[in-house]
Amino acid sequence: MPAQRPSKKRTKKRVTKRSRQKATWSWGGWLRRLALFGVLVAVAGVVWLDLTIRSKFEGRRWSIPAHVYSRPLELYSGLKLTLPQLTAELASRGYRASPAPQVAGSYSVGESAIGIATRDFVFWDGKQPARQVQVEFDTEQLRRITDATTQAAVPVLRLDPRLIGSVSPVHHEDRSLVRLEDVPEQLLTALLLIEDRNFTRHFGIDPRGLARAMWVNLRAGGVVQGGSTITQQLVKNFYLTADRTLRRKLIEMAMAILLEFHYEKHEILEAYVNEVFLGQAGRRAIHGFGLASQFHFGRPLRELTVPEIALLVGMVRAPSYYNPRRKPEQALARRNVVLDKLAENGHIDAAELAAAKRSSLGVTDVAPASTGDYPAFMDFVRRQLRRDYREDDLRSAGLSIITTIDPEIQGKAERALKKRLAGIESERAIVSGTLQGAIIVLRPDNGEVLAVVGDRAPTFAGFNRVLDARRPIGSLVKPAVYLAALNRSERYSLATMVDDAPVYLKQAGSAAWQPQNYDKQFHGPVPLISALSRSYNAATARLGLEIGVDVVADTMRALGIERDIQRFPSLLLGATNLTPVEVAQMYQTLANGGFRAPLRSILSVLSENQRPLARYPLDVQQVIDSEPAYLINFALQQVVLDGTARSLQSRFPATVQLAGKTGTTDEFRDSWFAGYSGNLLAVVWVGRDDNKPTGLSGASGAMRVWSDMMQQLSLEPLVLNMPQRIDMTMVDPVSGLRADASCAEAIELPLIEGSGPREYADCASSASGDEVGQRVRGWFGRLLDRIERRRHERAK
Template structure:
């Protein structure tokens, strides 16, 4: 038998049925199509999800800046990242191109990730032997800087990728680039190109040339490594490399690059950020912006705002020096000072304590008993209700009956004139009996009404002790009241802010004061003239004249716990308080320190102001009176004074104890009588 042949299970390849090959190809194509369709759908759903999912707002924080009354920069409102945010159109094209060449040349042509960029970076770094080029795109860097840490973990990289896609979906390329340029760190405390241009070249960003732009663009890769202050040759080498990249990417010509390489760079001297010294005033500005104008505190502190204040740095310096001079060696003794322009309400200086580093409590807003410094409120109301500078009340121990019982005020150290005294003398001596008598004469509610008109908002009760300043108010409120008197009865709300502008130049707040007339210029002026006696010999504030000789009016105030002096010149009002924080009695010799602080400060603060007297308004008449009798003075009166009255309330009868020449005959008035009539006509 011969050998039997077997048939193979599968035919040779060249004998494979064509229909089966087509069938397998079709199946593969279908599966690929289905997989592609599923992936596309999943990608579409993912994109729609990320598009609809809110992206955390990019917080490019920048410490807000304070400017003084003349618009001069005086310091940051908060320590931290120093930025000067700019718009993309402010950035020169050379800096934009240099940044793209250095960081992401295909930025405008990808969706947040660049495969070619990764390959290019790897090759460049291998050739250089160290990292000279990054693989991350600008969008990736921005996502990391805005929202993430710089940890080298897979979870962080995944989050970065997701946030990168979201940034590309939510913002335009120009918006992303603008955020990046304002966020990136350039070393030496400079965040963003605006601040970097200022730090390294002392220029606005729009003034940068090609050489400076390429130089700055090279720093973010390693702010310490390429610092011009530590490694200038290395930084220049990096600049030249970036210029070559710009030529290679056809952003500039080779000739332009060569010129830039040969350009001398004027690197600015390194400087520390200037810090504001008016720390209590700074805190007040923050609180005002938040509580009065409704801004978020985080925005006020770190929103890159420009806050234009009313502060006068020179006056602020004098205020701090004066408080420190007289309180510096007094353990635990504290003080407060607020000074303002009465014609505008603009606060020029504010000191809330003698050492901000030890206590940040601003005592300008602490409620304390004002004592006799509150009496001008009473006497202004009295002048509106029939009192004149010559109104007399007996100064002697007196008991006053009222609905709550019997009130027995006393004068300091039991000193009484035991005779009738005038309003002028009562103010100069700070007579308490006269004050309480006045309160009962005009009615308690009228003093409360006047306090409200002058700007005092603290609680006040209708009791006899109100006349003596027994209810606590703040130095800020007392300064407001005196400023209203100083401006002839017009109340300008005290303020420390003129304008607030955001980082893009939009005006958020513009303080337009609404002055209100609350009393007549005549009554305010008469009271002002009476308050000048406080600084005369025998007045409670006579010590001020040892330091300050200009025209001034004011009132002292002393309680068991507080020492006050609030006063003003024609152009500046200042209130000073001294005392202890925790219910500790204040010796009288320490209470007087408020006068020395006031006098020292006012002497320095007004040195550059023209010396002026208080201008006499309409409705006021000045006449010479006999001090002893209160009648119109004659040439034969030995003790006279020029006294001012609201027109119509001045005395009209000449002094009967010192009459002029007797008329001998006829009905015509004598020369003296004609002179008196002429004088009284004014």
């Protein structure tokens, strides 16, 4: 039943009557209440704004990504470095040529010397101050360093490392913090002149500036001048969105006033200098003058010239519009406007203005890639960092990470891979771009990784083949097989005869295993050293089966292969998938005389305020006894002298005594080479991503890349330290028995005391040692010459 509706007429009448009665006080009351409510809302709003401002300004203002640096370059007397090489190193760090290098980050090149004003840098062990030095050179090496002020000899000088990238910043915002005292005075002057003339006098908003801007805009018929103060701009960037509404503008003004109320001018200015947006590189936004200076000029902020400062300041208004690399003419015009303003206000004189206007923009040719110039190496660094740091800390805690990368070697490795792969494709009529490759270069003595190339297009941050491409390693496994044998010195020596004869092994569930040799021939009984140096598959398979697949797999584990290895007989010929970095670890242990040093890419980590956080110390562990390690190194040198890598001899001086091993997999799908000198070890893989055959053996593919690269590097000879329990012994290579000078084909091999043959070969008699040199011939003659040379060196 519907409710009875009151009479409309009667109700209206009643209301009107009441309204009239209360009208006199209720309007005022409502107004007062409204006003009170308004005030309360305003106060609450202000309190909220105040809280917002203070909490963010006083807390961690920005997420600063970890910045990653190259290894520092150590300069000292005797270093193999030429004057042009040092000049290139300086230029790569953004050092500038100057007639009188006094300002940090400058140098002056003479005929055989270079004057350098170095930059300061905080290393793990403390701050190395800036200093002026004179560096003199002989033809191929650094002769002497002297302090330009005191003339005292400087025994060692660390050059500041190169910034090579940042760990993916939060929201893709990248910046390097600078303190206000490190900002050039001229930059602050120009900034205030262009962006906020009354900064030191206003209280957050500048009514006069606003009025002036409005007047200018009115006359121009559009927005040509903004009226926002630096404080307002900071508020807008720091706290607010980019909306252009009146409400946001009012909030911005309120916050600007509050910010000024709470904080000193210099604090606000410092925040602005670090906040301001100054460019874009892909998804990475460049914030703050500190990073902008590195990004555009490749140098620290304090080293910028007046025109460079003018350019940066001019870009504040519209960084994309005035992008100096993409729109150089607009950027130049804008820079000159700023320079004119500086001159008008007496900050530079007419001559300085003219010189500044004549100068080029000064930006580096190529902007650093958003992923850094060395994405594969950075990837390696990140993976190692993740073991010790949370991802959040890496992206936001402002860490400085000093790494092991040598940009010089990295560059040469990249170019060698790119050029040689293109060359191979061209000479073999392979479709261009189908070959891929990977290189890792390291120091065998301490495991420091100097270069990582994960793609023939090295700046492409895609699939990192050094770390992620797991491919069969082919004959690169053989040193582990032979090492497993040589570990049992009572049974095996380099002179032990192994039969390179057909092997037939039935396997349950799969086809019989019948390894073939590369040349499709079998060579009968051969000394163990020859079977390795010539990479005979059948002999290796026999030897491996004799020792046991498990023992070989355990040897690989000792050498540093951590992943589970499938223990099938085919492992003996490299049917196991490993990445180049794993292979490099294995060969590091061999090259370092049996001492494994985990591969590392990080030297130290500093906190945001440059305090040492962590150092990654040298770590070695002996996993192979010195004697078998010596023998395997001797044998791997033989690979270069007379084995599958002998073509290297024509490209390197014999004195370097390289060691190495080629690797080729079934149907030429993978081409490997692992080789080392005394100071550098490199592993190269060449193949196709779709795993199709390339037609390349280890020697015709990867080894050529390897030698192209290594030829450009400064190599130290690989001098093996002969353990006390090893003697050089004459052996007859035909029978594997002891020999003496009477044996025509005698070779001299290192044997562990008590190992090797005891009986003498038939050819042995009491011929004198003097006759040996005349009678030894054949391929081992060269080996003998080399041993003689080494003896001679040792005697010296």
